[in-house]
Amino acid sequence: MTEGESIVAVSGLSKLKTLERKSTSDRISEDLRQMIIEGQLRPGEQLAETRIAELLDVSRAPVREALQQLVQQKLLVASRNRGVSVVTFTASDIWEIYDARCAIECHAASRIIDGGPGARARAADALRVSLDKLSVAVRHGAHRKISAADLDFHTALVTAAGNSRLADAYSILSAQALACINRLEIAVPSGDELVDEHGVLIDALAAGEREALLKAISDHLTVAASHLTAPQSQAGTNGKPGRLH
Amino acid sequence: MTEGESIVAVSGLSKLKTLERKSTSDRISEDLRQMIIEGQLRPGEQLAETRIAELLDVSRAPVREALQQLVQQKLLVASRNRGVSVVTFTASDIWEIYDARCAIECHAASRIIDGGPGARARAADALRVSLDKLSVAVRHGAHRKISAADLDFHTALVTAAGNSRLADAYSILSAQALACINRLEIAVPSGDELVDEHGVLIDALAAGEREALLKAISDHLTVAASHLTAPQSQAGTNGKPGRLH
DNA sequence: ATGCTGGCGACGGTCGACAATCTGCAGTCG
DNA sequence: CGACTGCAGATTGTCGACCGTCGCCAGCAT
Numbered sequence: 001m002t003e004g005e006s007i008v009a010v011s012g013l014s015k016l017k018t019l020e021r022k023s024t025s026d027r028i029s030e031d032l033r034q035m036i037i038e039g040q041l042r043p044g045e046q047l048a049e050t051r052i053a054e055l056l057d058v059s060r061a062p063v064r065e066a067l068q069q070l071v072q073q074k075l076l077v078a079s080r081n082r083g084v085s086v087v088t089f090t091a092s093d094i095w096e097i098y099d100a101r102c103a104i105e106c107h108a109a110s111r112i113i114d115g116g117p118g119a120r121a122r123a124a125d126a127l128r129v130s131l132d133k134l135s136v137a138v139r140h141g142a143h144r145k146i147s148a149a150d151l152d153f154h155t156a157l158v159t160a161a162g163n164s165r166l167a168d169a170y171s172i173l174s175a176q177a178l179a180c181i182n183r184l185e186i187a188v189p190s191g192d193e194l195v196d197e198h199g200v201l202i203d204a205l206a207a208g209e210r211e212a213l214l215k216a217i218s219d220h221l222t223v224a225a226s227h228l229t230a231p232q233s234q235a236g237t238n239g240k241p242g243r244l245h
Numbered sequence: 246m247t248e249g250e251s252i253v254a255v256s257g258l259s260k261l262k263t264l265e266r267k268s269t270s271d272r273i274s275e276d277l278r279q280m281i282i283e284g285q286l287r288p289g290e291q292l293a294e295t296r297i298a299e300l301l302d303v304s305r306a307p308v309r310e311a312l313q314q315l316v317q318q319k320l321l322v323a324s325r326n327r328g329v330s331v332v333t334f335t336a337s338d339i340w341e342i343y344d345a346r347c348a349i350e351c352h353a354a355s356r357i358i359d360g361g362p363g364a365r366a367r368a369a370d371a372l373r374v375s376l377d378k379l380s381v382a383v384r385h386g387a388h389r390k391i392s393a394a395d396l397d398f399h400t401a402l403v404t405a406a407g408n409s410r411l412a413d414a415y416s417i418l419s420a421q422a423l424a425c426i427n428r429l430e431i432a433v434p435s436g437d438e439l440v441d442e443h444g445v446l447i448d449a450l451a452a453g454e455r456e457a458l459l460k461a462i463s464d465h466l467t468v469a470a471s472h473l474t475a476p477q478s479q480a481g482t483n484g485k486p487g488r489l490h
Numbered sequence: 491a492t493g494c495t496g497g498c499g500a501c502g503g504t505c506g507a508c509a510a511t512c513t514g515c516a517g518t519c520g
Numbered sequence: 521c522g523a524c525t526g527c528a529g530a531t532t533g534t535c536g537a538c539c540g541t542c543g544c545c546a547g548c549a550t
Contacts, residue, residue, distance in 0.1 A: 100410045103352030169414040
């Protein structure tokens with residue numbers, strides 16, 4: 001009160017400020033989301049409310065809310081009176097996801113450039129931090145870590161545009177893309193190549209080269225989608241059809 | 246079975262195929278959504294689960310699910326242990342919504358043009374149908390009808406791109422935009438002008454003029470956002486701040 | 491007079507139980 | 521022998537009730 005500083009802050013008690021401020025349903029939702037994204041749940045697998053509830057030793061109500069959240073995030077699909085099951089992605093789903101990502105990322109990048117040199121520099125700095133984490137993950141070698149860092153980079157790009165609604169829409173697409181990637185254990189073409197590709201994006205952004213940046217993002221996503229839709233390395237060049245898993 | 250035609254279809258019973266296939270929570274959600282969109286609920290108004298439940302003579306469970314859906318659609322905001330309240334839009338919210346709409350609509354338009362002359366023609370036809378409805382609404386004169394028809398036109402544009410995820414993301418933005426428009430009973434600058442502006446979009450689309458189309462969409466949305474954020478006609482030219490309602 | 495503390499009312503979060511619905515299989519009729 | 525009908529099991533949809541938490545306000549101490 002007296003100096004604009006809370007008494008909690010000056011007495012060093014701020015560390016216990018957050019004592020589990022999450023509802024049960026949110027925790028369940030986040031845990032399940034992570035399991036789906038990391039591919040620990042098979043596509044099409046039925047998730048019975050009762051089973052999850054007694055597995056977690058909670059009532060069905062919070063489980064139900066959690067499942068509903070994930071349905072709205074398009075990670076689960078619900079059938080009336082038949083419960084929910086883990087989403088199954090077709091090749092056209094993947095194209096949709098990456099096309100939508102392209103829409104949001106390109107617009108975000110364009111808006112950052114519109115923001116002037118200062119905004120460009122700030123965004124580039126933030127992206128460099130994400131890129132460092134990505135390169136660390138690449139060196140470490142864990143698939144899940146790499147893909148997560150990859151998507152974090154792109155999320156950072158969208159976040160830098162400062163439009164929370166764009167970021168919200170992107171987070172849904174990001175989760176779906178991660179689920180796709182992690183389900184088919186595709187080795188990234190080359191870890192270093194992945195880092196380089198993202199580095200190119202940062203350079204174009206920092207330089208303010210709009211057209212080059214937009215094309216780089218678009219190409220980057222198109223290539224990624226291609227790898228996901230023709231993964232078996234010898235399955236031929238069938239573009240659209242083919243169900244994954 | 247025998248000829249690929251269901252016996253239901255050939256016996257003319259298809260009309261009763263859908264007999265109220267909606268869950269209670271979905272009906273509640275849609276009704277509330279409509280009320281919020283049409284501005285029948287004041288911004289910031291508290292919505293107590295108990296009150297709604299006994300008002301509709303149902304249990305709290307389906308009401309709770311409906312409210313959660315609307316929270317995820319960003320039409321309600323939830324505070325822990327304090328229930329939900331109708332969303333309040335600030336001027337920066339409006340800019341966010343219209344910026345995000347611009348991202349999705351421009352990308353959709355671009356993809357339609359990518360689809361070639363056939364796709365352009367189909368999309369233009371669909372949009373002309375929406376434009377007819379809009380002009381009818383304009384002649385009829387009801388504000389709510391006009392704004393709804395306006396958004397339907399843009400939704401048709403996004404739908405024509407054939408990306409369901411893009412369409413889903415757009416529907417959330419569309420609802421928010423409608424809520425903004427209907428809350429402040431802005432008379433559209435001129436009904437005919439509104440129709441003309443959309444007609445220009447169709448022409449550019451049919452002609453396949455990508456750059457002109459993208460610019461037209463962007464300008465169209467920017468102008469609309471400007472009208473929403475400086476509505477009082479004498480409130481000065483303060484761009485960003487200012488809380489609506 | 492001002493700030494803290496305790497009680498009070500209200501609301502959401504969670505729970506266990508009942509009812510409606512769907513799926514699969516067995517039984518039966520043509 | 522095939523197809524329709526009815527039953528059984530399981531799961532979801534819905535309900536009423538309890539408990540913890542939050543915001544407000546009166547009362548008290550300073």
